[in-house]
Amino acid sequence: MRFVNNSVEDLKIAYVGGGSRGWAWGLMSDLAQESHMSGDVYLYDIDYLAAKNNEIIGNKIRGNFKYHATETIDKALLNANFVIISILPGTLDEMESDVHTPEKFGIYQSVGDSTGLGGNVRGLRTLPMFQEFAKAIEKNCPDAWVINYTNPMTMCVRMLYETFPKIKAFGCCHEVFGTQNLLKNILENKLNVGEINRSDIKVEVTGINHFTWLTKAQYRNIDIYPLFKEYAEEILLKEVSEDDHSGDNWINKLFKTSNKVKCDLFLRYGKIAAAGDRHLSEFCPNNWYLGCPENVDKWAFALTPVSFRKQELDERLKKSEDLISGKLDFQINPTGEEGVAQIKAILGLGDLTTNVNLPNMGQIPNIPLGAVVETNAFFSANNVSPIFAGDIPCDILGLIEPVVCCQETMIKAAKNRDLKLAFKAFLGDPQNILNIEQSKELFMLMLKNTEKYLSMYELDNFKL
């Protein structure tokens, strides 16, 4: 890496999970639009072919970066300046077990990848991988900045620091951006302010990933809170229409939300929850918004089935082929993600303040130190400093604290390969409404279903 005027040349970016057909293409698109940086992107994936295909796709794009698939993670990481981690831990078959096995015991999950029973088992197989990543980073590029996009976000970032305490890692998630866009729309609709940029909606962010809260939302001299209160009351009165439930765009249906959960939470807690309803519901008492499919319908959001994700993956594989064959041209569009802006800020090419996931050093004093939290942070040259967020309001803390505790326990369990301790976390998860015996049965079943990716645990001899 070297600075030439106001540009950085010869930057080295490593991409772990570089065979991805989602986030990887997004990065390619954002890098292609960037004129002040150039260099190389090394794509590592356990599916080498997928990485190789992305190398081909990436190098078809006219831009300042060259793409290289690597066969080992060491090769990708060696002397990297930045590392991006975005993997699918296991396959969608494992995710299917995470999300749908609990349904047999009456527990429904709308996403199932960050918290709750699915999130916990996903964590169990993901965390040993992140230990490996952290060790490889310590060996190959200890000074690199590491950006994680993988879920369960909180646990993944936590494990990076647990394994290599001096790592310079943070986790990124766009759920807050979505809420900023919602606020932007409310503002544009309710007041005559003209068109606004998302980034002009200034928010104070606090909480944990996928259960973040905006304790302040401001546009210039306008406090957005009173507007959101009006909006919340309107939304909760609105009947759930046919449009919300059907239509030919069944894809949207599976990801849709009406924001009713967000609005109900606002009336309960007086604060704006800043993630989609599908995520938020998984952090609340199970019977509030989830409970059963009928209740989910009532709250007008969706239980996203993994079968859909499988179908979508097929389409992306098809698209990948077409991009390689040239049947399809790669479209360069801004993704709305901030990864590239963050990289530039860290290089000293312009400060940035945005929300990220970092270990709690005290930015939220009433969350245990070390647990990963999501707040705003200030990005400048070789630096990401959390902005002080203060105590989480105590009623909201009552929902967050048990999740933090469960995840902290899961970290220890994964680190020590201790399935008994993992069960303790699973049993104590606030989404777990089963008794001890049922919990044991479900846990064993979910482990069995995903055992292919649990070989680092001594599953064979494990009994509860």
Add this chain to the structure above:
Amino acid sequence: MRFVNNSVEDLKIAYVGGGSRGWAWGLMSDLAQESHMSGDVYLYDIDYLAAKNNEIIGNKIRGNFKYHATETIDKALLNANFVIISILPGTLDEMESDVHTPEKFGIYQSVGDSTGLGGNVRGLRTLPMFQEFAKAIEKNCPDAWVINYTNPMTMCVRMLYETFPKIKAFGCCHEVFGTQNLLKNILENKLNVGEINRSDIKVEVTGINHFTWLTKAQYRNIDIYPLFKEYAEEILLKEVSEDDHSGDNWINKLFKTSNKVKCDLFLRYGKIAAAGDRHLSEFCPNNWYLGCPENVDKWAFALTPVSFRKQELDERLKKSEDLISGKLDFQINPTGEEGVAQIKAILGLGDLTTNVNLPNMGQIPNIPLGAVVETNAFFSANNVSPIFAGDIPCDILGLIEPVVCCQETMIKAAKNRDLKLAFKAFLGDPQNILNIEQSKELFMLMLKNTEKYLSMYELDNFKL
């Protein structure tokens, strides 16, 4: 008050709720057995006749103390050295509403006086009384030590300090003693140790009233934890017998517990919960042990109906008459309570360490400062110092934190006579499984039922 050799003469004790036919008689009995203290006990009660009756009963006892009913609280408190507060806030009719109204909405409560929906509404009418007590103490006897026995314990003690920050108050509860007795029995049954005193079972206590936990339990060089684990596994395997559910001693039935809840909690959290199952269940997710009467049967504890309390009160009134008429002699027996021992220790007549409720000054670092917690404390001359208890284990904290938050909110609500804020606490109570609309309906109903004792709030114009 003056010291003569190793005795204290001319002690003045004020008893708020001095017409009580339970705690007051107990105190009389314990004081009658005490040879190192003498003086006067002033009995104040809003039911003056009841206090007057207790004056008669008390003065029939041969002992070092004289009893005086007073018509005003000021007269009772003036220059008191100790103040005891033990009142029934409102009547059993109000308690009937607290406990049984939520049943119409499917929420069952086993006690309903310290937490949950009943505890909250009870708090709402009790807290303004405690503001008055605190003010009267500040005026009449600011240096007195104040012992509270009234529920909701946590909120009552909190309000004393909130109103008069320099008050020297603490709250006492015998639930931990009961658990020490259980441990004593387990020890005597399982090991050949001979007969043991409860006080020889050394415990480290932490938590909040009625949801206290023993993080350590030791007898001499024996760790009681492994014995309790055995016991817990046995109890959970044991079928609930007919004996547990019926028999002619229906009174016992209504207060019975099989300790199955305590044992299930042990297997979940690895720690000994130190209160009766009827209390413990009210601090856990509603569907674990309460939920519905059938579930309560399964866990072999009881939903104590207020009708029973009313019948019991009739019996006590009868007994009071008989004590006054001389038909019955007052029996002097040790109550097993520690009030008198605490008074002696504070006078400098012998140190004592026991569990009490005090504002958190840091004895439990991960509970908010100021909230009332229950830990051991060291009693010596003019001093009650909490013993450092350390952080509550995070999984147990997940259950306690929301209750603390709810109660802290209720304190603010009562102080500001703010029923909207009280509803926020009511809505956020972990026992509240209703949605916002149902919660509003139930809250309004419970207020209406108890309005006679809510005159300090502007209930007439109150709307949610």
Add this chain to the structure above:
Amino acid sequence: MRFVNNSVEDLKIAYVGGGSRGWAWGLMSDLAQESHMSGDVYLYDIDYLAAKNNEIIGNKIRGNFKYHATETIDKALLNANFVIISILPGTLDEMESDVHTPEKFGIYQSVGDSTGLGGNVRGLRTLPMFQEFAKAIEKNCPDAWVINYTNPMTMCVRMLYETFPKIKAFGCCHEVFGTQNLLKNILENKLNVGEINRSDIKVEVTGINHFTWLTKAQYRNIDIYPLFKEYAEEILLKEVSEDDHSGDNWINKLFKTSNKVKCDLFLRYGKIAAAGDRHLSEFCPNNWYLGCPENVDKWAFALTPVSFRKQELDERLKKSEDLISGKLDFQINPTGEEGVAQIKAILGLGDLTTNVNLPNMGQIPNIPLGAVVETNAFFSANNVSPIFAGDIPCDILGLIEPVVCCQETMIKAAKNRDLKLAFKAFLGDPQNILNIEQSKELFMLMLKNTEKYLSMYELDNFKL
């Protein structure tokens, strides 16, 4: 105030101490260069004529702002959007006593306005004024943002919050900028980096005003710490030359520093202290850098005499006359201060991160909550959020803690008009090397000397 496109019109700024011939002219100059804001500046000063003169001078400048002297503070503050406070508490005669009276007892001070014996007595007369300011702001413009430039900075900002807890106030000081400029020069001299802007030197700031520390200093991918170490070793070896001690520019001499103190502190603590040596020395054990004039010479900084400040004031008065008469033209130059940039950021016209003085909410966990600390903060629409700074290194904390304690005590003393408590602070000040009796004598003398401005204390009857 209203937004028109990307500009704000009709802004109202109140200036308390608006007769100033230093900071006020600087603000005029900076506002004159600003094209996105327009409005009115109201100048209030106890010396109305001075304010009036500044009104004349200000209105001669071609720009978007009009200047108005007001006879009352209420008039200046009413509905203000921003308030600037920059006063001289008392006159230079009082400052003369603060700085030079202790010399009679062998205590030398290089500045004497923020800490130490002079700082304490200055605080004593300043703090009641700041109580009045806070009350007037609460009454006239509770939503205004308040910028303080007055020393003792820490105590002044603290008292604003103590008096009106919801005030939106912060304190600004340019000492860190000076150190950034020094780092810029070191960088330009030692590496071939071309010309750099001060704001490109990214620093993490922590500490208290005039004793701030840079825990990190970075330019792009260059860590400045190793360069500073080289510099520190060079400077400490360098003989103090004649140039350092004499020359015709005696003004510079009186404010000069050779950075030897800063460099010695670096070798002691391994961190860069970010204020001038004259300030830094006042926070260290008295015998290190101060002690006696000969020691100060050795460390090659200056004990600034108040006589010089008096002479300088005469020159400014002369300049004021010339500006009014037109003999001299007002020169518009960037001052290097950030007040105007901060105002713009708070209006939502562009984010800014810079160092400011704010009450500690936890941004420095090992400094008591509430005490005013100096760290970076993020400025955006209607928001100033401290950036989390973490614990102060414990050895540096050992120097800061006593000062914080002394100042916290002084706040209480001033609030309660309690001169005994003020003496306790004075006695406990780390700069106070006198015994109790000498301390009493000196304290009484310093009070006597400045009694004209201590009328709110009952000085007549005061005895120690």
Add this chain to the structure above:
Amino acid sequence: MRFVNNSVEDLKIAYVGGGSRGWAWGLMSDLAQESHMSGDVYLYDIDYLAAKNNEIIGNKIRGNFKYHATETIDKALLNANFVIISILPGTLDEMESDVHTPEKFGIYQSVGDSTGLGGNVRGLRTLPMFQEFAKAIEKNCPDAWVINYTNPMTMCVRMLYETFPKIKAFGCCHEVFGTQNLLKNILENKLNVGEINRSDIKVEVTGINHFTWLTKAQYRNIDIYPLFKEYAEEILLKEVSEDDHSGDNWINKLFKTSNKVKCDLFLRYGKIAAAGDRHLSEFCPNNWYLGCPENVDKWAFALTPVSFRKQELDERLKKSEDLISGKLDFQINPTGEEGVAQIKAILGLGDLTTNVNLPNMGQIPNIPLGAVVETNAFFSANNVSPIFAGDIPCDILGLIEPVVCCQETMIKAAKNRDLKLAFKAFLGDPQNILNIEQSKELFMLMLKNTEKYLSMYELDNFKL
């Protein structure tokens, strides 16, 4: 170890430093008076002969304990129930360097074994020994309770926990007892209370060893604070008499204190400092009470010379011979130490509350966690729990904090055998009034003088 009725038989106590002619004899005396415990005491000392002599002396005493000298520490520790550590680190020659070398640079020390320059260098050679002790305890008797009497107390206890975190260790010191005795005398003199026991003076203790403070002192219903204020004022007015400075009892002279330091501190801070003046003065700014011998005279305490300690040692060696030869009979007298009472309480033979040194788990929230502090603690079966002491008053914290920091740094330095870091601690010690160059010179000299006991550090190649 086994319980027989209310007695413990077959107790095993290990004594590290068992050749001592002070503490060891005291323990023998106290054990000889104890009827509820019996067993064996294993004496280990690097001077095996000294241990052997003590074995002979101990076994001459008629009592329930047998004494055994061991040639290895492992043998002494194996399966011990209690471990006592009381060693002299190095010889009195090393202590002579610690105490008197700094005098050549103008720094006087009254004790020089717990803090300051002497305490630091003593720590440097002691801490590696304590690492070895902790490792040997972990290996041979991990469940044993460990009582340390060695100075520097704070650092020694800290290192035990640093090396073996699950160790059950605490440190004991009798300085607080001395202050309780002083208060007892004041009480007896000023009020007509008859004869009092030291233990009836109830005190709240906080601080660090040899700089502890009594935040409360009570006898029955009497607050001792106002009496102490009277006393302090009297003492400070009192002329230092000839008696204070001379007389034939020169031994007393060398340890004497007039309590003038304690009284001056009371007038400064309003709290009772609970150690002898010789210790207290070493924690205050050097020029207050130490400074120069003349100043020490003025404050009427003594700079204890190590030559005296050498002479005293000679006398003890003589006494040892006489005890062995039978020329002298061993006198059994209560020592006033509490070690035996503590052992009994830990065995479950009766609760005890007293002051001890323990790592800070939060009992003093504003001291860093982990640092060793001295507060009251409650001793019961297999348990020593600190009593919550609360925040140290901020002005006193200003004196303590730098010492804590210095000692924490020294722990790290010793652990990592890092002499550069040790110098950082030495340089930062509040007693160090030298500049960097002088500090280097003195540090190197003190290391050189004691190099025989610093072989674990690479002293040969060490340069500053």
